[in-house]
Amino acid sequence: MKQVDLTKKFMEGIILDNKNKTFRSVLIALFCAIIIVQNFVPFFGYIPVGPLNLTTIHVTVIIAAIVLGPRDGAIVGGVWGLITFIRAYVWPTSPLATIVFVNPLVSIVPRILIGVVVGYAFIFLRNKIKKVPAMCVASILGAMTNTILVLGLIYLLYRGQSQTLYSLDVKALLPYLLGVIGTNGVPEAILAGIVGPAISVPLLSRLERK
Numbered sequence: 012m013k014q015v016d017l018t019k020k021f022m023e024g025i026i027l028d029n030k031n032k033t034f035r036s037v038l039i040a041l042f043c044a045i046i047i048v049q050n051f052v053p054f055f056g057y058i059p060v061g062p063l064n065l066t067t068i069h070v071t072v073i074i075a076a077i078v079l080g081p082r083d084g085a086i087v088g089g090v091w092g093l094i095t096f097i098r099a100y101v102w103p104t105s106p107l108a109t110i111v112f113v114n115p116l117v118s119i120v121p122r123i124l125i126g127v128v129v130g131y132a133f134i135f136l137r138n139k140i141k142k143v144p145a146m147c148v149a150s151i152l153g154a155m156t157n158t159i160l161v162l163g164l165i166y167l168l169y170r171g172q173s174q175t176l177y178s179l180d181v182k183a184l185l186p187y188l189l190g191v192i193g194t195n196g197v198p199e200a201i202l203a204g205i206v207g208p209a210i211s212v213p214l215l216s217r218l219e220r221k
Contacts, residue, residue, distance in 0.1 A: 034218065035079055042075040042087045050094045065195050066157075070206050072125045073153040077146055077211040078218060081130025088126040092119030111165050121160035129153035142215075143208050150207030151200045158196035162188045 049056025049068045058065040068091055076084025096119055099112035112118040129149045136145035166188055 035083065038079060038214070038218075039075070039083055039086060042071055043090045045071050046087065046091050046094065050091070050098065066199060067202065069125055069154055069157045069199060070150075070203050072122065073129050073150045073203050073207045074211050074214070076126040076129035076153065077133050077149060077207065078214045079130075080134070081127045084126025084130045085123045086126070088122040088124070089119065092122030095119070095122065107165075111169060114164075114168065117161060117164045117168065121157050121164070124160060125153045125157050128156045143212065146208035146211050147204045150203040153207075154200040154203035155196060158192055158199060162191060162196075 046056075046068060049071065056066060056068040058067070072084060072088040072091060075087040079087075092115070095108075095112050096115055099108045099118060103109045103112070129152065132152050133145055133149040136148055139145070140148075
């Protein structure tokens with residue numbers, strides 16, 4: 012009798028685990044589909060501001076990382092980075108994209124690291140503080156990861172071309188990029204800190220129930 016009960020519980024565990032994996036796979040596919048839509052629907056994922064763009068796509072990657080963890084968040088971020096890389100050749104989002112985003116270090120790596128930073132930050136923080144504040148902090152860290160890495164890599168890799176790219180002397184490039192962090196990066200971080208938890212809470216609760 013005990014053997015039958017153990018076998019039944021084991022089989023139920025396998026079924027629940029498979030259902031959970033299926034649900035996670037569906038969520039990954041959904042997040043990737045949203046990323047694709049955001050990339051190709053005007054003003055949905057990118058809002059042009061001067062030579063750069065105010066982006067909302069990072070929020071999707073952040074939500075994926077909170078709900079699914081750093082690995083799957085990195086996958087969703089990688090999809091965004093790959094699309095950014097391809098678009099730089101065929102349909103650039105800004106004049107600079109054809110120059111800086113053809114480099115995968117700028118277009119792909121920071122997007123992947125959003126998922127990694129947010130996922131691990133949330134795992135660490137949720138054991139220290141309440142869930143929603145942990146989500147807010149992790150979301151802001153993810154947004155700043157994207158902004159600082161992209162602009163930092165642009166400065167390190169392309170500062171010698173600053174006159175051509177920005178019509179700026181190399182000495183003025185760093186203050187200019189710091190200004191972009193203030194005008195673009197801060198609003199993106201605030202957006203992530205608000206929208207990320209608002210969407211992540213119900214999704215994470217659904218996943219945990221499953």
